[in-house]
Amino acid sequence: MLDIFQYDFMVRAFMAGFAIAIIAPMVGIFLVTRRYAFMADTLAHVSFAGVAAAFLLGFEPIITALLLSIGTSLTVEKLRSSGKVLGEAGLAIFLSGGLALASVLISASRGLNLNLSGVLFGSIATVTTLDLQLILGLGVVVLFTIFFLYRQLFAISLDEELATVSGLPVTRLNRILVILAAIIVSLSMRIVGILLVGALMVIPVIAAMQYKKSFFATFIISIIISLFSVISGLFVSYYLGWASGGTITLIAITIFVTSSLINLRRN
Amino acid sequence: MQIKVENISFNYRHNQVLEDVSFEIQTGDYVGIIGPNGGGKTTLLKLMTGLLKAQHGHISIFGMDPRKARAHGKIGYVPQRIVQSNIQCPATVEEIVASGRIAKSSDGKVIEAAMKDADVEQFRTRSIESLSGGERQRVFIARALASEPIILILDEPTTGVDLKAGRNFYALLKHLNKEHKLTIIIVSHDIEAVAKEVNMVLCLNRKLVSTCKHEDLKANTEEILKALYGPDKNFIHHQHA
Numbered sequence: 001m002l003d004i005f006q007y008d009f010m011v012r013a014f015m016a017g018f019a020i021a022i023i024a025p026m027v028g029i030f031l032v033t034r035r036y037a038f039m040a041d042t043l044a045h046v047s048f049a050g051v052a053a054a055f056l057l058g059f060e061p062i063i064t065a066l067l068l069s070i071g072t073s074l075t076v077e078k079l080r081s082s083g084k085v086l087g088e089a090g091l092a093i094f095l096s097g098g099l100a101l102a103s104v105l106i107s108a109s110r111g112l113n114l115n116l117s118g119v120l121f122g123s124i125a126t127v128t129t130l131d132l133q134l135i136l137g138l139g140v141v142v143l144f145t146i147f148f149l150y151r152q153l154f155a156i157s158l159d160e161e162l163a164t165v166s167g168l169p170v171t172r173l174n175r176i177l178v179i180l181a182a183i184i185v186s187l188s189m190r191i192v193g194i195l196l197v198g199a200l201m202v203i204p205v206i207a208a209m210q211y212k213k214s215f216f217a218t219f220i221i222s223i224i225i226s227l228f229s230v231i232s233g234l235f236v237s238y239y240l241g242w243a244s245g246g247t248i249t250l251i252a253i254t255i256f257v258t259s260s261l262i263n264l265r266r267n
Numbered sequence: 268m269q270i271k272v273e274n275i276s277f278n279y280r281h282n283q284v285l286e287d288v289s290f291e292i293q294t295g296d297y298v299g300i301i302g303p304n305g306g307g308k309t310t311l312l313k314l315m316t317g318l319l320k321a322q323h324g325h326i327s328i329f330g331m332d333p334r335k336a337r338a339h340g341k342i343g344y345v346p347q348r349i350v351q352s353n354i355q356c357p358a359t360v361e362e363i364v365a366s367g368r369i370a371k372s373s374d375g376k377v378i379e380a381a382m383k384d385a386d387v388e389q390f391r392t393r394s395i396e397s398l399s400g401g402e403r404q405r406v407f408i409a410r411a412l413a414s415e416p417i418i419l420i421l422d423e424p425t426t427g428v429d430l431k432a433g434r435n436f437y438a439l440l441k442h443l444n445k446e447h448k449l450t451i452i453i454v455s456h457d458i459e460a461v462a463k464e465v466n467m468v469l470c471l472n473r474k475l476v477s478t479c480k481h482e483d484l485k486a487n488t489e490e491i492l493k494a495l496y497g498p499d500k501n502f503i504h505h506q507h508a
Contacts, residue, residue, distance in 0.1 A: 033356040151373075155366040158356050162407075165316045165337050165344040166414060167370030212394055214359040 004238050012132045013124035013191065013234055013244070019139040020188045020200065021230035025208075025222035026146045027180045028201030032209075033157040039076070039178065040198035042091040043185040045098035046072040048194045050186075051119055052105035062131055066186040072098070073178035081171060122193030122245025124234060135187045142180050153177060154215055191230070193245035199252060200226060207256035210263040225255050269294045269418065269450055270315065275324035277310055284310045288324070288475045292452065292467070294417075297444045299461035299481075300454045302471035303496055308454040309347060311471065312422050315452070316344050328418065340370050343411030345404075347422040347454075360398070360406050361391040367413035378413050384447075385409035385439065401432025408439065418450045419443065425457060433457075437464050462488065470495045 004010050031037050050065035057064075072094050079090040106116070118126050146153070152173055155163040164170045181201070188197045208221035233248030240247075270292040277285040285307040292298055300308050313319040314326055317333035328336035336342055358366075364387070365378050382388045385405040395403060404424060411419055421440075425433040437460060443449045455461045461468065462484045470476040476495050484491055 035355060151366070151369055154356075154358075154362070155369045158358060158363060158366055159346070159349060161318060161346055162344065162349065162410070163366075163369070164318060165342055166367060167338040167340055209357050212357065214392070214394075215357055215362050218357045 004235065009125050009127065010234075010238060012127045012129065014231070016127050016132050016135045016187075017124075017191050017230040017234050017248075018227070019135050020184070020191055021226040022223055023139050023142045023146075024184050024188060024200040025204045025226045026219070027142065027177070027184055028205045029208075029215075029219055029222055030153045030157050030177055031181060032202055032205045033215075037198070037202045038088060038091045038095075039073070039181055040185055040201040042076065042095040042098070043069045043073055043182050044189065044194045044197040045095045045102070047098075047186050047189055047197075048119065049098045049101035049105060051189070051194070052102045052109065056105050056109040060130065062134055062186060062190070065189065066134075066183065069182035069186045070179055073182040074175060077174055077178045081174065117243070118193070119189065120193050120195050121243040122189070122191050122196065122248070124191065124237060124244045127190045131187075131190050138183050138187060142183060145176065145180060149173065149176065157215075191234075191244055192248055193243065196245040196249045199245075199249040200230070203249065203252040203256055204229065207252065207259045210256070210259035212263065225252065229255065269296075269329060270452075271325075271327045272311075272315070273325045275311070275314060275321045275326060277307070277314060277319065277321050277323075279310075284473065285314075285321075286474050288471070290469060290475060290478055292450065294450055295444070295448050296450050296467055297440070297465045298450075298452045298467045298469060299465035300452065300469045300471055301456070301458050301461055301495070302476075306472040308471055309422055312344075312420055312452070312454060316342055316420060338370065340368075340414040341417045343367070343414055343416030343419040345407045345411055345419075345421045345424055347426065349403075349407055356395075358395055359392050360387055360395060360409075363395055363406055364409045364413050367410035369414075371414060377415060381409045381412035384412055384443065399432070400428045401436065404428055404432065404436055405439065408443075412443075416449070418452065421451070421453045423454055423456065425455065425460070433460070440464065458488075458492065472496075 031039050047065035047069045050068035051061040054061040054064035076090050076094055115123065115126065152168055155166060155168055156170055156173055160170055184201065185197050188200055192200050204222040204226035207225050208218045211221060213221065229248050229252040233251050234244060236242060237244040237247040272288060272290050275285055275288045288311065300311065302308050310319065314321050315333055317337050326333055328341065364382055365373065368374065368378060382391060385408045387405050387409050390398060390402060395406060398406065425436055428436065440451055441464060444451050453461065462481055466481050468479050468481060468484045470491055472495050477491055479491065
């Protein structure tokens, strides 16, 4: 056995990373194709506020981040669908607001032991048993939800108006999609960090889109790219002592650049 | 009676777009809706598809509210901007057509038939972004047909499509109307083409200015158009080859 797996925290990190690498692009593809990729970053910044609040109040960080993130995702979606605030403008308000709230809470919790670097950039050593249980449990929920709603989510990605006239409950499906995004963002922050959580949902998808295949093929390719980025990123991060989030993101970007060059050459 | 529109009025805030519009459409009708920009054509289609709800009046499709009718897959719809929009979704023609059957159980034979009817079988594995405007047009018709609708509603379907593709497109609609007994409602700026193809014309400029058979529109084109667009407008005729 590789010496990397002698440590329990590495086994937990790999199991969590494997699960997140599968589910992140599965939801990310529906956000990217609807030009809603910014949603993941917004929810990540709100999750940061959730983590800071948890440290201050003594709650479990991942659960606080999860609840705050789900609440925000539903509020943003309601604002977007009502047409009162433009989608991106609504996201910008919550992104800045989340970061602002986090900074205030962190300054208020001075003296408490918050591993800021780990929260922001990911730290594989910080995945707890509770985190892993939540990641695997909610990961299965995300997996089954996408499995059952794949056709419907594809239809609304293509065009919301067409999907509505086709008889789909578009509002309900949109809510489910943003809740799934909120769950993934909160679950991923231990591995990739809050600042890079969006990368895992977006970069593998846009890299896969470079191959100009069908939607389903793009869906599968993005999962493969994500898995490769996370697994290889965790190895590199362990052996070189680099931040896991940054390493994983840089690998995903390298794959995106390579895919774009292959696409350019083909055309 | 397939579609009954009774005393419909609709405002966008303080801007009245439709005022007391009423008409009836029978099964198998091929209806053209013409009128100036801002005359309420697209709003009327959105009310008929249940995308908007009228502040006054009532619309029924087979005696049902449009929202209920669309939930049963009775309405096929091709919106105005879909052909020209930059579709970011990496989808093949086959995937797009199959998505039209989303509210019903997936049926490969119906999807195949829809692609055949709209003549897009040969593009099935191609991405939508690689197709021309006319080809995209047919893909979205096939998508609408995949739900086996009874009514097909199209908003400005030939905008941005070249003359030949436009001609082929109208031939396809005629075929669907005659052979499949599909009721078709089409909004178009191309009055000559509409007059040539449809059997009933609704002239709409906030109010329903007139409802006429296509023979009446042909015989009294100038008169009807002046009533619709205003007496100071000049009309230049063109012929579709």
